[in-house]
Amino acid sequence: MKAVTWQGTRSMKVERVPDPRILNSGDAVIKVTSTAICGSDLHLYGGFMPGMKKGDIMGHEFMGEVVEVGPNVKKLKTGDKVVVPFTIACGKCYHCHKDEWSLCDNSNPQAPKAELLMGGESGSGLFGYTHLYGGYAGGQAEYVRVPYADVGPLQVPRDIDDDKVLFLSDIFPTGYQAAENCNIKRGDVVAVWGCGPVGLFAIKSAYLLGAERVIAIDRFPERLALAETACGAEVINYEELDVLEELRKRTGGHGPDSCIDAVGLEAHGTGLQYAYDKVKTNMMMETDRPIALRQSLYACRKGGTVSIPGVYGGLLDKVPFGAAFGKGLTLKMGQTHMHKYLKPLLNMILEDKIDPSFIISHRIGLDDAADIYETWQKKQDGVTKIVIKN
Template identity: 60%
Template structure:
C-alpha cells in the first residue's frame, strides 16, 4: 500500500509499504477514505518528537471502511464506516473506566520508555513515535486499529467524510480545551492560535456560553476565519503587544479563561523569550518554545483558568510560575479523551449545530502529501487544513 512515511527532519515521503494485518483478536483493518495533516504532525516533521524511526507511517486523523475484524470484535462488521480516535484505549483499565482514555494503561507497549520521560506513560497514539507505542499512522491506504471494539465511531450514511473526519481529533480537542477552561456564562475567553484546534476551541467556547471570544495569531487567513466563521474579536501579535491589548480590551482585569492552542512551536516575532527559545532549539539545548504559555499566564485574570490543549514535548524554562501561583490560576491540560466526546459531538454535527468541514482549505491525494506538509508548516497558499483521500 501507499503511505506517508517519516525519514528524518523535514523529510516525508510517499512510500510503498506492506499492508497491515490483524495482530490480535480485538483488531480491525480499515480502508482509509479520509485522513488529515494535523498541527501535531509538525512536531515530528520539524524534528522535535523523539523516538521517531525512518519509515514510520505518519498520521492520526483517520476514518475509513472496515475490511476485516478480529474474532473478539462483535460490534463491527465489514463495510461499516467509522472514525478512529487518534489515541488508543483498551476501554477496561483504571483510567478508561474513569473515561480518561488518553491515559490508558494498556495501549502503549513501550510504556517504560514513556515513563522514563514523563514519570508515567499516557496511552498509545497512532503515528506518533515509538515512545508512544510505535503504531503505524493513518496517512495510508489501510490502517490497523487495535482495541477496535472501543476505538471507533460509526458514521451515519447521511454525514459526508469531511463532516465526520475531525471527530478523530481536532473537534474533540478544541471542545475539551473549552471544557477544561471552565467557562462560565458571559466569560471573556482568549485563545492563542487560530489553527484548526484553535478554530474549534473558538466554536466550542461559544457552546459553553462565552460572552466574548478573543483570538490571537499573526496569519491573516487564520485570523479572518476566526473573525468571520468564529465571530471572534482578533489580535494580530505582529501589530500590537498582546498583554497590553488584552488589558485594554478587558479594562485591566484580563481574560477570565485563556486557552493555549499553540503548544511547543510557538512563534512570537522578536520577543526576547521566543528568540532565546529558538536559539536553544537550534543548538539542541531544548525542544519546546513556550512563549504562548508564558504570555497566557501573565495575561489571565486573577483566579482565572488556563487550558492547554497545545502539545508540549519536553522540559520548559522561563515559565512565570510565581505569577501562576500568586494569581491563583487553575491550569488544566492533557491529550484529549477523544472516546468520551465522539457520540456527543457527532450529535452536534447531525443536528446541524456545526459543520466541521469549514476549516478545510486543501484537498489532495497521498502523493501530494509531502509537499503539503511543507505548505502547511510554512503557512503558505492560505493553508489551514489539509484533507487527503488515500484511495480516491
C-alpha cells in the same frame, strides 16, 4: 498499499509498504477514505518530537470503512463506516473507567520509553505519533490497523459526507475539551492563542459552552480572518499589537477569565523572548518554545484557568510559575479524552449545531501528501487544513 512515511527531519515520502493485518484479536483493519494532516504532525516533520524512526507511517486523523475484524471483535462489522479517535484506549483499565481515555494504562506497547519522559506511568498509545506513544502505524495510508476496535471507532451514518465527521478523529474534540477545561461561565471572556484548526474549534466550542466573548491571537491574516468570520472571535495580530496590553484593555483591566494555549511547543513570537528560545532550543538546552504558554499565564485573570491543548514534549524554560501561583490559576492540559466526546459531538454535527468542514482549505490525493508538509510548515498557499482523499 501506499502510505506516507517519515524519513527524517523535514523529509516525508509516499511509498509502497505491506498491507496491514490483524495483530491482536480485538483489531480491525480500516480502508481509509479520508485522512488529514494535523498541526501536530508538523512537530514530527520538523523533528521537534523525539522518538520517530525512519519508515514510520504518519497520520492520526482518519476515517473509513471496516474491511477486516479480529476474532474477538463483537460490535464492529465489515462494511461499517467509522471515524477513529487518535488516542488508543483499552476500555478496561482504571483510567478508561474514569473517562480519562488518553491516559489508558494498557495501550502503549512501548510504555517504558514514555515513562522516562513522564517520570511516571505512560499515557495511552497514539496512532502515527512517535515510539514514545507506542509506535503505531498511522492512517495517512490506504489501510490502517486499529486496535481495540470495539472501544475506539465511532460508527457514523453511511450517507454523511466524510468532511463533516472526519475531524471527530482529533481536532474537534481537542478544541472542545480545551474549551470545556476552561470551566466557562456566563459572561466569560476566553482568549485563544493560535488560530490553527484546534484553536478555531476551541473558539467555536467556547461559544457553544456559553462564553460571552472570545479573543483570538495569531499572526497569519487568513487564520485571523477565519477566526473572525467563521467563528465569531475578536482578533489580535501579535505582530501588530502588544498582546498582554491589548487583552487587559479589552477585558476591563483584569484579563481574560480563561486562556487557551492552542499553539504548543513550537511557538513563534517577537522580540527578545523568541530569540532566547530559538537559541536555547538550537543548542539543545531547551526542548520547547513556550511563548504562547508564557503569555497565557501572564494574561489570565486572577483565579482564572489556563487550558493547554497545544502539545509539549519536554522541558520548558522561563515559565512564569510565580504569576500562575500569585494569581491562583488553574492549569488543565493533556491529550484529549477522545472517546468521551465522540458521540456527543457527532450528535451536534447531526443536529447541524456545527459543521466542522469549514476549516478545510486543501483536498489532495495521497500521492501529493509528502510535498504538502513543506507547504504547510512554511505557511504558504493559505493552508488551514489539508485533507487527503483516497
